[in-house]
Amino acid sequence: MEKEPASKVELAPGVGGGGEIPTFDITLKVRRYNPEVSDEAHWDEWQLTMYGTDRVLDALHKVKWEHDGSVSFRRSCAHGVCGSDAMRINGRNRLACKTLLKDLDTSKPILVEPIKGLPVEKDLIVDMEPFFQSYREIMPFLVSKGHEPSKERLQSAEERDRYDDTTKCILCAACTSSCPVFWTDGQYFGPAAIVNAHRFIFDSRDDAGDMRLEILNDKEGVWRCRTTFNCSEACPRGIQVTKAISEVKQAILTRRI
Amino acid sequence: MQVHKYDVVIVGAGGAGMRAAIESGQRARTAVLTKLYPTRSHTGAAQGGMCAALANVEEDNWEWHTFDTVKGGDYLVDQDAAEVMAKEAIEAVLDLEKMGLPFNRTPEGRIDQRRFGGHTRDHGKAPVRRSCYAADRTGHMILQTLYQNCVKHNVEFYNEYYVLDLLMVDQEVTVDGVTRIEKRVAGVVSYDLASGELHIFQAKSVVFASGGVGKVYKTTSNAHTLTGDGMGIAFRRGIPLEDMEFFQFHPTGLAGLGILLSEAARGEGAILRNSEGERFMERYAPTIKDLAPRDIVARSMANEVREGRGAGPNKDYVLLDLTHLEPAHIDAKLPDITEFARTYLGVEPYTEPVPVFPTAHYAMGGIPTNIKAEVLADNDTVVPGLYAAGEVACVSVHGSNRLGTNSLLDINVFGKRAGLAAAEYALTADFVDIPENPTAETEELLNRARSSEGGERVALIRKELQDIMDANVQVFRTEETLLEALRVIDSLEERYSRITVQDKGKRFNLDLLEAVELGFLLDMAKVMTAAALHRRESRGGHFREDFPERDDENFMTHSMAYKDPSATLTSGVRLETKPVIFTRYQPMERKY
Numbered sequence: 001m002e003k004e005p006a007s008k009v010e011l012a013p014g015v016g017g018g019g020e021i022p023t024f025d026i027t028l029k030v031r032r033y034n035p036e037v038s039d040e041a042h043w044d045e046w047q048l049t050m051y052g053t054d055r056v057l058d059a060l061h062k063v064k065w066e067h068d069g070s071v072s073f074r075r076s077c078a079h080g081v082c083g084s085d086a087m088r089i090n091g092r093n094r095l096a097c098k099t100l101l102k103d104l105d106t107s108k109p110i111l112v113e114p115i116k117g118l119p120v121e122k123d124l125i126v127d128m129e130p131f132f133q134s135y136r137e138i139m140p141f142l143v144s145k146g147h148e149p150s151k152e153r154l155q156s157a158e159e160r161d162r163y164d165d166t167t168k169c170i171l172c173a174a175c176t177s178s179c180p181v182f183w184t185d186g187q188y189f190g191p192a193a194i195v196n197a198h199r200f201i202f203d204s205r206d207d208a209g210d211m212r213l214e215i216l217n218d219k220e221g222v223w224r225c226r227t228t229f230n231c232s233e234a235c236p237r238g239i240q241v242t243k244a245i246s247e248v249k250q251a252i253l254t255r256r257i
Numbered sequence: 258m259q260v261h262k263y264d265v266v267i268v269g270a271g272g273a274g275m276r277a278a279i280e281s282g283q284r285a286r287t288a289v290l291t292k293l294y295p296t297r298s299h300t301g302a303a304q305g306g307m308c309a310a311l312a313n314v315e316e317d318n319w320e321w322h323t324f325d326t327v328k329g330g331d332y333l334v335d336q337d338a339a340e341v342m343a344k345e346a347i348e349a350v351l352d353l354e355k356m357g358l359p360f361n362r363t364p365e366g367r368i369d370q371r372r373f374g375g376h377t378r379d380h381g382k383a384p385v386r387r388s389c390y391a392a393d394r395t396g397h398m399i400l401q402t403l404y405q406n407c408v409k410h411n412v413e414f415y416n417e418y419y420v421l422d423l424l425m426v427d428q429e430v431t432v433d434g435v436t437r438i439e440k441r442v443a444g445v446v447s448y449d450l451a452s453g454e455l456h457i458f459q460a461k462s463v464v465f466a467s468g469g470v471g472k473v474y475k476t477t478s479n480a481h482t483l484t485g486d487g488m489g490i491a492f493r494r495g496i497p498l499e500d501m502e503f504f505q506f507h508p509t510g511l512a513g514l515g516i517l518l519s520e521a522a523r524g525e526g527a528i529l530r531n532s533e534g535e536r537f538m539e540r541y542a543p544t545i546k547d548l549a550p551r552d553i554v555a556r557s558m559a560n561e562v563r564e565g566r567g568a569g570p571n572k573d574y575v576l577l578d579l580t581h582l583e584p585a586h587i588d589a590k591l592p593d594i595t596e597f598a599r600t601y602l603g604v605e606p607y608t609e610p611v612p613v614f615p616t617a618h619y620a621m622g623g624i625p626t627n628i629k630a631e632v633l634a635d636n637d638t639v640v641p642g643l644y645a646a647g648e649v650a651c652v653s654v655h656g657s658n659r660l661g662t663n664s665l666l667d668i669n670v671f672g673k674r675a676g677l678a679a680a681e682y683a684l685t686a687d688f689v690d691i692p693e694n695p696t697a698e699t700e701e702l703l704n705r706a707r708s709s710e711g712g713e714r715v716a717l718i719r720k721e722l723q724d725i726m727d728a729n730v731q732v733f734r735t736e737e738t739l740l741e742a743l744r745v746i747d748s749l750e751e752r753y754s755r756i757t758v759q760d761k762g763k764r765f766n767l768d769l770l771e772a773v774e775l776g777f778l779l780d781m782a783k784v785m786t787a788a789a790l791h792r793r794e795s796r797g798g799h800f801r802e803d804f805p806e807r808d809d810e811n812f813m814t815h816s817m818a819y820k821d822p823s824a825t826l827t828s829g830v831r832l833e834t835k836p837v838i839f840t841r842y843q844p845m846e847r848k849y
Binding site (some may be wrong): 007009015034036064065070079082121132140142153154164169206 | 296363451482532766
């Protein structure tokens with residue numbers, strides 16, 4: 001039983017943040033493309049005054065809501081859990097809603113482009129279908145043989161921990177679209193599909209690990225990975241993507257899960 | 258214009274929609290239409306858990322869970338529905354585990370459970386460990402698991418198809434020699450965002466599972482996309498909306514941002530303090546303190562701020578204190594939300610309390626249904642073939658205030674029921690002919706938005722709407738604030754008729770999408786405010802300072818809001834009532 005916390009404590013002065021939220025000016029440059037208008041992509045830029053707590057998504061919204069309603073991008077939850085707004089920000093794949101403007105170099109223009117390797121539909125919107133196709137191919141669901149138990153299957157905390165990291169994936173495609181192999185070979189499954197295979201391969205309740213390993217032993221599978229670590233750096237959920245891919249490679253070699 | 262034909266069409270691909278699809282897809286030809294991609298749905302943002310009386314870690318049973326749900330909802334819960342939910346909760350959790358959900362485990366390898374607000378042992382004696390969870394990303398794991406199982410069962414998705422209208426026809430039905438007019442479902446009209454084309458989906462059954470309406474408020478935990486579309490479509494087509502005055506404000510939103518910090522933080526031992534360092538919930542709820550239901554905690558926080566004990570330079574928030582918890586415990590049980598505090602406010606929860614303030618979170622009200630998830634056209638007439646589940650619906654298991662975790666439960670239990678019922682109906686029913694000019698209204702709606710050159714900006718009208726809702730229809734309400742809100746909404750609606758959408762294209766015209774969404778937000782804000790005006794008492798999430806007591810004599814009753822242009826005093830919303838269903842619990846004073 002945990003200790004009951006004190007009914008009253010002395011708070012240090014200034015505790016709990018606060019103070020004035022500073023404002024600052026930025027230049028936002030957005031890669032524009034709309035095949036209804038032109039086959040050529042181009043850059044548009046805006047000068048904006050933003051707050052210290054604002055994120056790149058807030059800057060994009062400011063543009064869309066106050067300057068140019070045709071600027072198009074996907075977003076939903078706006079706090080890094082739905083995976084809608086992966087984009088290239090100053091050349092790195094990030095979620096726009098998790099990237100604080102104050103953490104970027106605001107003395108230079110902030111460059112926002114669509115993620116690479118997937119067909120651009122309009123502005124920052126790409127066709128996600130090839131990405132989800134790879135995901136579907138690795139059997140991203142629990143396969144369990146034998147009779148269903150009447151209650152829950154047992155799984156120890158250690159067994160549960162074994163695949164914890166890869167359950168965090170939000171399918172934003174930041175990893176896959178940061179991978180140089182994927183840029184040149186769109187057939188490559190890509191990091192996200194392998195991460196989701198890992199999530200099941202190392203789940204003690206699953207019985208289809210061998211089938212997934214066979215799928216990933218394909219010429220477009222894990223062996224295309226050249227361990228450049230772009231994917232791990234890109235993951236907004238902090239998943240150790242390269243490590244997960246290595247574990248899958250190792251499992252194929254040893255056929256031991 | 259393309260016409261598709263399915264037995265069952267499900268509108269929305271969050272938890273309720275996909276849970277329905279897993280059942281329906283295995284029994285009848287099913288399509289799921291979503292304005293997003295399924296894994297983007299806001300179910301994924303839910304954090305703390307899903308309650309079920311598994312009794313894995315301490316004594317518990319579904320009857321206690323039912324009681325807590327009824328009391329938590331301040332006795333406005335339909336008790337037959339609460340019983341169904343609490344009973345079926347156990348199977349719902351086990352279903353998810355079998356589908357692969359990675360729940361946290363006990364040392365024995367069973368599903369672990371933790372405390373949550375308002376969930377108690379033996380009718381309120383002490384907090385109970387009832388919430389099944391996966392770290393603080395339970396909703397994420399539910400959404401992923403359901404999507405994975407939809408992939409497994411080859412569910413057909415139409416992604417980024419925005420449903421804009423429900424097609425219904427009036428049919429004469431003769432039962433026992435009595436002839437009456439009955440509404441029948443024919444299908445839906447949807448707008449393909451990628452191409453800008455309209456598609457008609459003819460269907461025997463339609464399931465609405467399109468989520469909530471949090472974006473009527475400025476400070477909200479809700480996604481940008483939660484604009485009350487499903488509720489709005491039903492309302493415009495003459496279906497009433499039930500209990501819309503009850504909106505939940507979650508106590509712990511990150512101050513100024515509204516981003517949610519799960520109640521699981523308090524379930525794991527975090528507490529609230531005011532500027533004087535005082536654990537103020539000891540005064541408001543002496544027995545369960547910081548784990549009182551959300552309406553009580555949110556009101557207590559707002560009251561602390563009002564009485565000058567708010568923290569920060571503007572004294573406008575309180576503090577969530579986790580500093581007495583072990584960092585290892587925080588990392589194991591609350592990794593995501595502590596990262597939110599670091600990322601967005603730059604606060605280190607190990608050592609510093611986190612600024613928090615109530616954030617608009619959940620609509621208790623919605624499209625009225627019975628326990629089979631069938632939609633009601635009035636107090637008791639079922640619309641054959643029409644179903645609703647999840648936040649868009651009001652069954653009513655949440656009454657005037659939802660308990661934490663009961664929404665993830667609601668979507669699983671009633672999502673499954675809706676999917677089963679929709680498939681079963683479709684297997685015996687015939688298609689209803691699509692009415693003449695099925696897209697006439699939708700085309701008019703889109704053309705009006707696209708061609709208007711009045712110069713009013715969607716974003717500005719939306720901001721003003723959110724500002725007035727935050728100021729006047731939030732935790733504390735009076736007749737005066739509500740009447741003012743209605744006046745403002747009416748004037749915003751007038752300006753809305755003069756908006757200009759800048760993007761004139763067809764392809765991914767999200768500018769147009771936001772304009773359409775604003776129309777639904779305006780309608781729903783009006784309904785919520787009119788319903789709040791109508792309820793001259795305080796109960797659960799609805800607190801009227803001019804009527805601070807619960808009034809069972811006059812208001813132990815659901816409200817039913819109908820679209821009615823003749824109701825000019827309440828902006829075209831007519832309020833009626835519907836009896837609450839009681840089974841085993843009589844109303845008592847609600848104390849914690």
